[in-house]
Amino acid sequence: MTLVAVFQDSIGLFLRMFRLALHRPWRWKDIFQHIVQNGIGSLPIIAISTAFSGIVVTNEIAYHMDQALHTTSMIPGFSAQFILRELGIAVPALLLVSKVGASITAEIGGMKITEQIDALKLLGINPVSYLVFPRWIASIFSTIALTLVAITVTMACAILIAITRFNFSFLEYINTLRHFVGTNDLLCAITKSAVFGAVTPIISCAYGFRCGGGAEGVGNATTQSVVTSTITIIFLDFVLTYLFTLFL
Numbered sequence: 001m002t003l004v005a006v007f008q009d010s011i012g013l014f015l016r017m018f019r020l021a022l023h024r025p026w027r028w029k030d031i032f033q034h035i036v037q038n039g040i041g042s043l044p045i046i047a048i049s050t051a052f053s054g055i056v057v058t059n060e061i062a063y064h065m066d067q068a069l070h071t072t073s074m075i076p077g078f079s080a081q082f083i084l085r086e087l088g089i090a091v092p093a094l095l096l097v098s099k100v101g102a103s104i105t106a107e108i109g110g111m112k113i114t115e116q117i118d119a120l121k122l123l124g125i126n127p128v129s130y131l132v133f134p135r136w137i138a139s140i141f142s143t144i145a146l147t148l149v150a151i152t153v154t155m156a157c158a159i160l161i162a163i164t165r166f167n168f169s170f171l172e173y174i175n176t177l178r179h180f181v182g183t184n185d186l187l188c189a190i191t192k193s194a195v196f197g198a199v200t201p202i203i204s205c206a207y208g209f210r211c212g213g214g215a216e217g218v219g220n221a222t223t224q225s226v227v228t229s230t231i232t233i234i235f236l237d238f239v240l241t242y243l244f245t246l247f248l
Helices: 003-021 028-069 077-115 116-121 127-166 170-178 183-209 214-247
Strands: none
Touching: 003 127, 003 183, 003 214, 028 077, 028 127, 028 170, 077 116, 077 127, 077 170, 077 183, 077 214, 116 127, 127 170, 127 183
């Protein structure tokens, strides 16, 4: 299983997803099932992780700001921009790679080695439209929703720390915040999360369809899928961040 072959399969799956998206009807029952399973099922771990991230980031920014500028008055602006443009997006995406992406690869890979995918083809069912497309749509919606939840939780924790430890009032924090963040930051978050949500299931399914070698092959495919998806998301995060800094 070479990286080049998986990359080619991923590009092919992406093109097929866009073609399938133009056709009706979508299988909304399966899509909602995957949203509940992968989206709502990932909510606790993402909420907990981003809550602590907000606490850590606020304390770190305050510490370095106090050391360099001898003031903490700019905490709301710096922490909010970092959360909205990076932390609140990257953390949920990477957590979904390790949880949802690994699950998809293992599931598809298990179906491949037990010849269930071949059985679908014999029944005249397209495995891509039946297995990949509902997961792809569900992943995009789930990642966007979970990113918004993560940003909300992270910001709430950042505000709480600013109020309890650095003597900000709530209104003072919000008024300072308004000078640093706007709709462009929210647009950046939604765009990044949609791209990350679209990439993860494609790579996971590509590895699943190429899985072979029994249970050991499923394990290897799952590991490679998580590694490849993680590197891809980090790379896309850099590209998108660069583009947004140029045009927004």
